[in-house]
Amino acid sequence: MANQGLPEVSSQDPNPxxxxxxxLIDDSQNILDExxxxxxxxxxxxQGTTSTRFIIFDGTGEPVAQHQIEFNQRYPQSGWHEHDPKEIISSIEQCIDRATNLFIDNGHEIADIKAVGITNQRETTVVWxxxxxxxxxxxxxxxxxxxKGLVRELKDRKGADELQNICGxxxxxxxxxxxxxWMLDHIEPVRKAYDEGRLSFGTIDTWILYNLNGGKKADVHVTDTTNASRTMFMNLHTVQYDDKLxxxxQLDRKKLNLPKIVPSSSPDAFGSLQSGILKGVRIAGCLGDQSSALVGQQGFTPGSAKNTYGTGCFLLYxxxxKPVISTHGLLATVAYDFGGKRxxxxxxxxxxxxxxxxxxxxxxxxxxxxHSHKISDLAASVRDxxxxxxxxxxSGLFAPYWIDDAKGTIFGITQFTERGHIARATLEATCFQTRAILDAMExxxxHKLSMLAVDGGMSNSNLCMQTQANIIGIPVDRPAMRETTALGAAIAAGFAVDVWKEFEELKEINQKDRMIFEPNxxxxxxxxxxxxxGRAVEMCRGWLDADEANGEFS
Incomplete structure (x- = not known):
């Protein structure tokens, strides 16, 4: 794409x-009562992969108070990644308490908080x-x-080739x-609870809702459609659990307590906070984190897309x-479900x-x-x-490759190689995979995307976003307020309690002071x-043999 009328910017500039x-909005036609x-x-x-935050937004989508806590990452063996479910709940309670106290200190009143929304890391699995x-x-x-080993076995099971058409x-x-x-096959207390019909399953949203509603006493056991669509248990077309899946x-519904699937925005399905400083406040929205970011980016029209650069990177289109089942290595998922007659x-x-x-x-x-933010300076210390x-x-390679037996691999190291080269190659790895995903989506x-909306921590790096624009060959659109994942959950909750009534109103939120990175x-x-x-991807295959990848205890 030509760099028409734009200032010359070097792709090696440390701060393009x-x-x-x-x-995007003509202020004279602004329909929001700001x-x-x-x-x-x-x-x-x-509630993310490495940290938990609680952010209080006003009705124009601006954050007014927040608190963040990082929690422990557990890696018991190579390839294993776990969280303490109780620590996650504790981090949420602390964040709510501290952010709300800051909100009060700034002269606001708790009664003005109309609802709470939840967004969460998705496939992370809890049983209780x-x-x-x-x-x-x-x-x-x-x-x-x-x-990995279990997945290989399942791929050989009868009916494996039919699953994606059902669940996406x-x-x-x-x-x-x-x-x-895996837990049923390897963890005896989990298997025993299942056999005795007392095993509850949920993704992180379900675990949060269960606990914030008071746990066993209220026994609120629900999930929204965006999170349910990440389990492989939900039929994407009916948005209900599917017996065939x-x-x-080999799961028996009578032995497994599955959460009820409800829309992402609801005034009553998610209950309310039963303790702490916000006791009694309704929980009215729930979205898996990447769906929430799409909502936060106002991706309400077919053809709009966003890319979130967090712990992982997730591009939603x-x-x-009507669901589109991918034939090019992508996932089909629920973007959002605002309920009612929609x-x-x-x-x-x-x-x-x-x-x-x-x-x-x-x-x-x-x-x-x-510090993480110094990666751009290090990457910019070299020309390329x-x-x-x-x-x-x-963790292997995800979309659109799905190579489970790959390991992290650096190609092209010579005596010339410096830390800056590896830093730049680390940023580029995400940009290259984003390009591969966009090609598959097309x-x-x-349809070919004309512009990519971005958010998440790595989007703060001008160098990374300029590199992204150069590799995908289309402009990259970055908002000034980049807490779009949290904003999406707030939008879902606010929509349920009539803070906003029409999607048209939501399209005006978080549109000011956006910046564009043009390919240069x-x-x-x-x-x-x-x-x-692409050559490097092909060469990184096959680093794990069967003994290393079978997921058994050592």
Whole structure:
């Protein structure tokens, strides 16, 4: 794409400057009553892979108070990734308390908080005793790969080739189904609870809702359609559990307490907070984190897309009210479901296991940097990647490749290689995988994206976003307020309690001061870089043999 009328910006500049996006909303036609909405507030619990946040937004979508807590990541064995379910709840309660006290200190009143929404890491799986409410094992986190051997066995089972047409997901280590199956096969207390009909299953949203509603006493056991669509248990077309799917994983509904599937926005389905500083406040919205980011980016029209650069990287493309089953390595999922007489809206999704976690690897494991935000400065200390390509397959490769037996691999190291080259190659790895996903989405949908909306921690890096624009060959659109995941949950909750009544109102939120990164290298140069990445992907296959990948205890 030509760089028409734009300032010359070097792709090696340590701080490439984007250009302001023209205002999408004509202020003279603004239909939001901003004066009124600035006095109305919605809380948002954002429970992520490495940290928990509670952010209070006003009715115009601006954050007014927040608190964040990082929690422990547990890696008992290579490829295993777990969380303490109780620590997650504790982190939520602390964040709510501290952010709300700050809200009060700023002169606001709790009574002005109309509802709370929840957004969460999705496939992470929790099981607990229905009778006691106590977890029976650590939560198995979504990037965990202990189920590689199980996945290979399941792929050979009769009916395996029919699953994706029903639930939208391919068999991989990613969804909740294989995590639950592994626990049933290997953890005796889990198996015993199942056999005795007292095993409760849920993704993180279900576990949060259960606990915030008082646990066993109220026994609120629900999930929304976006989270349910990540389990492989829900029929994507009916948005209900499917007996054929459950039978494939050899699960008996009579022995397993599955959460009720409800819309993402509801005034009563999610209950209310039963303790703490916000006791009595309704929980009115719930969205899996990537769906929530699409809502927060106002991706309400078919053809709109967003990419979130968090611990992993997730690209969602709105396909409308009918699911599109991918034939090019992507997932089909529920984008959002606002209930009432509205139909669920679906998306194609590409998931990258390692994005921000690659930066943390360079910081924590290799000592390259002292803070994550310094990655751009280190990457900009060199002109290019010096011939290095880093396939960051710490958990195998996700979409659109689905290579379970890959390991993280750096190609092209010579005596010339410096830390800056590896830092740049780490940022580029996410950008290359995003390009591969966009190519697959174009093939599945028949449409080429004209602009990519971005958010998440790595989107703060101008160098990374400029690199992204160069590799995909289309502009990258970054909002000024990048807490879009939390904002999406607040929107779902606010919509349920009539803070907003029409989607048209929501389209005005978080549109001010957005910035555009235009490609500033030739199309041929971008293609040359991507071709070398493709060679590296092919060469990283097969690093795990069967004994290493069977997920058994050592």
């Amino acid at each position: 400057q984007p250009v302001p996006k023209e205002q 004066e009124k909405l600035k006095k109305i507030f919605i809380g948002s619990i954002d 005793d229905t009778e006691t409410g106590e977890p029976l094992y650590n939560a198995i986190a979504w990037p965990d790969t202990r189920t 997901l391919p068999l991989s280590t990613y969804p909740s189904s294989v995590k639950l199956r 459950l039978e494939f994983f 709105n396909v409308g009210e 139909k669920p809206v679906y998306a194609l999704e590409g998931s990258i296991a390692v994005a921000g976690s690659g930066v943390k690897f360079l910081m924590n494991n290799m000592g390259f940097i002292t 990647n010096g011939g290095c390509v880093f396939v960051t397959a710490f 093939l599945d949908s028949g 290298v030739s199309k041929d140069e971008g293609e040359k870089m991507f071709k070398k990445w």
